[in-house]
Amino acid sequence: MKLRGLLTLAMATQVVVTATALLASHALTGAAGGFGVPQIVALLASAAIAVLLVRLCMRAIETSQDQRTAAALADQAKAAAESAQLTQAVIKTALDAFIQTDERGIVLEWSLQAEALTGWTRQEALGADVVDLLVAAPLRDGFRQRMMRLMPELSNTPIGIGFEATLLHREGDEILIEASSTALQIGGRTVINNFVKDVTQKRAAEEQLIQAQKMEAVGQLTGGIAHEFNNMLTVITGTIEILADAVKDNPPLATITKLISEAADRGAALTSSLLSFARKQALQPAEIDVNELLEELAKLLLATFDKNIQIVTRLDGNVWLAFADRGQLSSALLNLAINARDAMQDGGRLTLRTRNVVFGVREAVAVGAGYAGDYVEIEIADSGTGIPRTNIERIFDPFFSTKDVGKGTGLGLSMVFGFVKQSGGGIKVTSEEGRGTTFTIYLPKAETSTLRPTGYDERKVVGGTETILCVEDDRDVRQYVTVQLESLGYKVIPAGNATEALAIAAQGTPFDLLFTDIVMAGALNGRELADEMVAARPSLRVLFTSGYAHDVPHGPGHATMGAPLLTKPYRKAELARMLRRSLDTAVDSVGDPIPTPYSVQADVEGFLRKSERNGR
Ligand SMILES: Nc1ncnc2c1ncn2[C@@H]1O[C@H](COP(=O)(O)OP(=O)(O)OP(=O)(O)O)[C@@H](O)[C@H]1O
Ligand SMILES: [Mg+2]
Structure with a gap:
């Protein structure tokens, strides 16, 4: 606008100047003079003024344009700097x-x-x-x-x-x-x-979760089946002895009963593996010196493995006591050692190592251990064939085996896995094809206050004459147990559930021991039944039985020992011993009954709560 105004003004001025110059020359020369020298001079003067004006205007215009370009450039530079700053900030944050x-x-x-x-x-x-x-x-x-x-x-x-x-x-x-x-x-x-x-960590965590969920699902299925089988086997393994006794003078029948008994034993071993995988094995955890256990294992392996397998132990002398079931740990380690041997057909080296580790949450999660804290690490490393990548996530699956039919059931590692997890520990495997495999087990460190297991005594089968209230919801098992107990000399009052048992007690029927299944259908489970009965009669002894184990709790304070718990399936001798243990421990040196509360550990409660939730 400014520029246009300036030019208009310049042109108007030029018109006025020209007109004035012409008028002045006309006045000087007179009207009749025509177009002479004065007019030409006037026009030239006005033209000179016009040129001057145009110059002035052009300069003004140029200055204004320069200023505008400079301002625009400055604006652009500022915007670019701000945008670069913003980009840098985005990149940085x-x-x-x-x-x-x-x-x-x-x-x-x-x-x-x-x-x-x-x-x-x-x-x-x-x-x-x-x-x-x-x-x-x-x-x-x-x-x-x-x-x-x-x-x-x-x-x-x-x-x-x-x-x-x-x-x-x-x-x-x-x-x-x-x-x-x-x-x-x-x-x-x-x-x-x-x-x-x-996304390395994220992906690893996702894979671990998927694997854990898969194991959980397979575990539940396996555990459920094994539980039912256990009940059936309890009937077979128990009654077969009675049958064998009856037909001992008839050799053909005696052979058949022996076959049945052996088949039942194999069945019991299988269900025990499955329960172990499903983390439902009845564990008897105690303080274990893992070094001692590994030394024993090394001796055994040295004696049994081929001489082309070198056995090396690297045991940390200061290793803590671990808290786990000794028998199960032994068989887990043996399983791992046998797998290692199978992977070293042409010889190699098997290394057994122990050490203490302290896990933060992240490390504990990485190996699937129950909680952050102190663990005893046991490593079994071989220099064998290694495990192909595609197999590694399947090796813990039940029945996964790459061995020839008849050579492997594929249950070894599932048992190890289940046992370790149930013990509140973790397991890790690293393997490289052609170089070897290392399995590392983490077991919780034992609390020093943990009680040691009393273990089974080896006295021969001793019966008794006391009266036993036997509560069992499975009709076949109840019948079998009744027969067993009677054959041991006891008087038996059978009851099909807690309500029936309480009704019997309410009638004032005397009995010395309550023998009850823990997991039972009905209003009360075995533990609740025992609670009610002991509240009324503190000197009552209780013996629990279960085909399922309680889940071992994680963390301190898990005194699992001392629980009079008889795990199914059991033999007559075990039943007899457990009964005497339950009945006798509560008698003082002069034979008077000591009113010991049966004090079953907190983890049984945990298990019961869980099974209640699951509607078992
Ligand atoms: N140390 C190892 N080196 C190489 N492969 C192994 C090793 N340990 C396990 N595996 C692989 O994992 C599979 C599963 O092992 P697992 O112990 O569960 O079953 P199995 O040894 O085949 O049979 P089972 O132990 O029931 O007799 C094995 O078949 C083998 O392929
Ligand atoms: Mg195996």
């Missing part, structure tokens, strides 16, 4: 690493997070080829080809593309990443912006 390259993959920008993710500093990365930095040498060509294929897609997609890749940290570790890339055209060249996220 982004959780993901930022890597910018040109279209050939040469690094143009490398954020702090990229330094942390890859181990390469910005200084080292700038100007380098991103593929050389982050991809293992044998995979580089393939990676570049993939990048080239992605380029057209990348350039055509304003929102960019996401992909996953395995990269290499500067230290050589693999990192699994998720990246999102966009291509930008800046000043005629292409830059590629990549935001890269490390």
Whole structure:
């Protein structure tokens, strides 16, 4: 507006000046004079003034235009600086690493997070080829080809593309990443912006969760089946002895009963493995000196394994006592050792190692251990064939075996897994094909206050004459137990559930011991029944039985010992011993009954609550 005004003013001035000059010359020469020298002079003067005015105006216009351009440039520069600052701030605060390259993959920008993710500093990365930095040498060509294929897609997609890749940290570790890339055209060249996220841990955790859920599901199924089988086997293993006794003078029948008995034993061994996998094995945890156990194992292996397998022990002399079931731990270690032997057909080295470890939450979770704290680590390493990657996540599955039919049932590692988990510990496996496999077990450190198991005494079968209230909801098992107890000399009052048992007690019927299943259908379970009865009669002795074990609790204070718990299936001799233990321990030196509360550990309660929740 200003410029147009200036020009209009200049033109108006020029018109006035010309008109005035012409008028003045006319006045001087008179009207008749025509167009003479004075007019020409006047016109020239007005033209000179016009040129002057135009000059002035042009200068004014130029100055104003210059100022405007300068202001616009300053605005642009400011906006660019602000945008660069903003970009830098986004890059700096982004959780993901930022890597910018040109279209050939040469690094143009490398954020702090990229330094942390890859181990390469910005200084080292700038100007380098991103593929050389982050991809293992044998995979580089393939990676570049993939990048080239992605380029057209990348350039055509304003929102960019996401992909996953395995990269290499500067230290050589693999990192699994998720990246999102966009291509930008800046000043005629292409830059590629990549935001890269490390998902190694996340993926490992997801895989572990899936594996844990799978094991849980298979475990529940297996546990349920094994539980039912146990009840049936309890009837067979128990009654077969009575039958054998009756037919001992008839050799053919005696042979048949022996066959039945052996088959039942095999069945019991199988259900025991399955229960162990399902973490439902009745464990008797105690303080264990794992070094002593491993030395015993080493001796056994030395005597039985081929001489081309070298057995090495590396035991930490200061290793803590572990808290676990000794028998089960022995068989778990033996299972691992046998697997190791099978993987070393041409000989090799088996190393047994112990040490103490203190786990934070992260480490505990990584090995699937129950809680952060102190653990005893037992490692069994072999130099055998190793386990192929594709198999490694299946080795703990029940019935997974790569051994020939008849050579392996595939239950060994499932048992080890179940036992370790049930003991509140964890297990880890690392393996490299052709180099060997290492299984590492973590067992909770024992609390020093833990009671030692009293163990079974080896006295011969002793019966009694006391009266036993026998509560069992499975009709067959109840019948069998009644027969067993009677054959031991006891008087038996059978009851099909807690309500029946309480009614019998309410009638004032005398009895000395309550023998009850823990998990029972009905209003009360075995534990609640015992609670009610002992509240009314503190000197009452109680013996529990169960096919299911309580889940061993994690953390301190788990005094599992001293629980009079008879696990199914059991033999007559075990029943007899447990009864005498329950009946006799509560008698003082002069034979008077001591009113001992049966004090069953907190974990039985935990188990009961759980089974109630599950509606068992
Ligand atoms: N130390 C090892 N080295 C190589 N492979 C192993 C090792 N331990 C286990 N495996 C693999 O894991 C599979 C499962 O082992 P697991 O102990 O559960 O069953 P199994 O040994 O085949 O049979 P079972 O132990 O019931 O007799 C094995 O068949 C084998 O393929
Ligand atoms: Mg095995």
